[in-house]
Amino acid sequence: MFGTSGIRGEVGKQVTAQLAFDVGRALASEGYDKVLVGRDARESGTVLADAVSAGLRDCGADAVRAGVVTTPTLARSVWQVDGDAGVMVTASHNPPKDNGLKLWDITSQAFDGQKRVSVADRLENQDFESVRSQELGEEIPAPDLAENHRNALTAAIDLDGDSGDDLSVVVDAGNSPGILTADVLRDLGCSVTTLNGEFDGRLSGRPSEPTAENCRGLRAIVAESDADFGVAHDGDADRMMAVTESGEFVSGDVLLALFGRRYAEEGTKVAAPLNTSLAVDDALRSVGASLTRTKVGDGYVAERLQDSGVVFGGEPSGAWIWPDEAFCPDGPLAACRLAEIVSERGSLDDLVADIETYPTKRTSVRTDEKRERMQMVAETLREEYDDVDTRDGIRVEVDGGWFLVRASGTQPLVRVTAEAETDERATELFDRAVELVERADDPNYNRQEGGRQKDGGQTSGSRDRMGISTSVNGP
CATH class of the missing domain: 3.40.120.10 (Alpha-D-Glucose-1,6-Bisphosphate, subunit A, domain 3)
Structure with missing residues (x-):
């Protein structure tokens, strides 16, 4: 439900007025009695912000309506309106067809893992605490938060x-x-x-x-x-x-x-x-x-x-x-x-x-099977390399560089980044990582290729890239 940047997706599919209404109900049911609600300029934002407000009030919380503001304006303003939390209706940098909801606490920080889990559990279980008509929350206009x-x-x-x-x-x-x-x-x-x-x-x-x-x-x-x-x-x-x-x-x-x-x-x-x-x-x-x-x-x-x-x-x-x-x-x-x-x-x-840069290569591989591909890549890389960091995706440190394979938290993409002291080494690491992601759906891939060395030598083979765009930084 919650990616790295809250809830986000296409309006009418992943993101609906019903979902926004339920998010409001979940927050109120979690005990957030006064919630600041704002949105960016997207056309769908009006309906979604109205739905969040209605959900809050349905479960007894007050909704403070900020209108169109920046996300940092809303996040910094929760305490200024004596609020307990904030909801920003935005898809940030996504295309206009998308929208989303991001939740903020009184410290101007995005909801942490436990708070997100609590809200997500209520959404999944439809566990809301609606109130009687005389206990419904109010809608309150916010002061000039942008000012x-x-x-x-x-x-x-x-x-x-x-x-x-x-x-x-x-x-x-x-x-x-x-x-x-x-x-x-x-x-x-x-x-x-x-x-x-x-x-x-x-x-x-x-x-x-x-x-x-x-x-x-x-x-x-x-x-x-x-x-x-x-x-x-x-x-x-x-x-x-x-x-x-x-x-x-x-x-x-x-x-x-x-x-x-x-x-x-x-x-x-x-x-x-x-x-x-x-x-x-x-x-x-x-x-x-x-x-x-x-x-x-x-x-x-x-x-x-x-x-x-x-x-x-x-x-x-x-x-x-x-x-x-x-x-x-x-x-x-x-x-x-x-x-x-x-x-x-x-x-x-x-x-x-004055900033000395390194050759860096980045791309995204489009896939509807992010989890499966990441599992296969992780298994292969753990066998091949000694220094593997799995805190978020798989980051591999090697002599003269590193690479990271990571599933996007908001889109059907697996992202690949490689950086090294030389362009040749960066290309070598990048090609190896991309090849693993593209071929991860073939369980026999590693045996077909005859295995890999621990030093991460360059690979060869055919390419079946999906929606890849590559940028290179550095000399």
């Missing part, structure tokens, strides 16, 4: 001297409430140009996920203007990705390295998932800090930020968390922190060039 978020970010950011007045930024809001970022940057004295700044429930300006391909328009505008950098959000603005003044898309690993190097200090740690580049380790080592790796998912990163000495966390997908502000990914805050770095240290192109 509160905006004021908090303005207070948290200190652009270097008067240099903020000289910064020019292009903000691609992706037709989302992430247009908040433009308002905050203007408050800080920046000159701001907006792209896809109008709310559009169809997300027609560009695909929601802020990838290099999807941000072609932003890259062109920044490169052709005198802007210092550009930023892009997904559909609910929990993610933020960036573009340099020359129009270069900054990879998530490089952004993580830049943020970590700036906001970590000697003896502190940065939390990031298992698929994070070795470049981040190098950047942190240069300031005396270190990386602590987690399962993939911003919720797992947030949980690690509860540990002493962990001062920042992030995911290469674009989720950035500063625990001194909140335990949720905050795209507008990340955009402002990037402005802080550029105001202090100059050209983003130069800052990016």
Whole structure:
């Protein structure tokens, strides 16, 4: 029921008004008496948010209605409305046909495993505690939460001297409430140009996920203007990705390295998932800090930020968390922190060039049999390699590199990442991992190939790739 980012799927199939109604009933039945409910700009969000509110009130809880807000705005605001929990109706970076629900606690952190299990159990068993008419909950309008978020970010950011007045930024809001970022940057004295700044429930300006391909328009505008950098959000603005003044898309690993190097200090740690580049380790080592790796998912990163000495966390997908502000990914805050770095240290192109990267290859294999394929891959890799981490998928460390095979928590995909000191080694590891995933449905595959060596030698054989797109970072 709950993936790495809450409940998510196609509206009318996996995600329905009935499901949203039941989630509201489950929360109220769990004792959450006052719940903040918000949504992103998707057209389906109105019905789903109404259904959540109705479910809450059906079981005696009050629903505080926030309307269209960013996910970090809602997550940071649960305590401000004296709420016990929050529900954000969003599919984040997924396409417009999808929607979902993500649950937040009073600390601005996503529901942890036990809280998710409790809600999921009630949904599975239809275990709800409806009340009599005189005990029904109320629907309450929320105050201006976006304004509160905006004021908090303005207070948290200190652009270097008067240099903020000289910064020019292009903000691609992706037709989302992430247009908040433009308002905050203007408050800080920046000159701001907006792209896809109008709310559009169809997300027609560009695909929601802020990838290099999807941000072609932003890259062109920044490169052709005198802007210092550009930023892009997904559909609910929990993610933020960036573009340099020359129009270069900054990879998530490089952004993580830049943020970590700036906001970590000697003896502190940065939390990031298992698929994070070795470049981040190098950047942190240069300031005396270190990386602590987690399962993939911003919720797992947030949980690690509860540990002493962990001062920042992030995911290469674009989720950035500063625990001194909140335990949720905050795209507008990340955009402002990037402005802080550029105001202090100059050209983003130069800052990016200063991060030494490694050849990295990533792809996704589409399959409706994620679990079966992962089981077969795990069995094979445990036999072949000595250093296997199975906390989240299968991560294998080898001489000169590593690779990770992991089932997506929200889509019918198995994701493969490989990184190494040389392009040849990265390709070797990547090809081996992809081949295992593609051939995992053949129980005789390993015997046919004659086995593998513990050092992970390169493989050969035919390919039957399904929906794969590959990106390579590094020299």
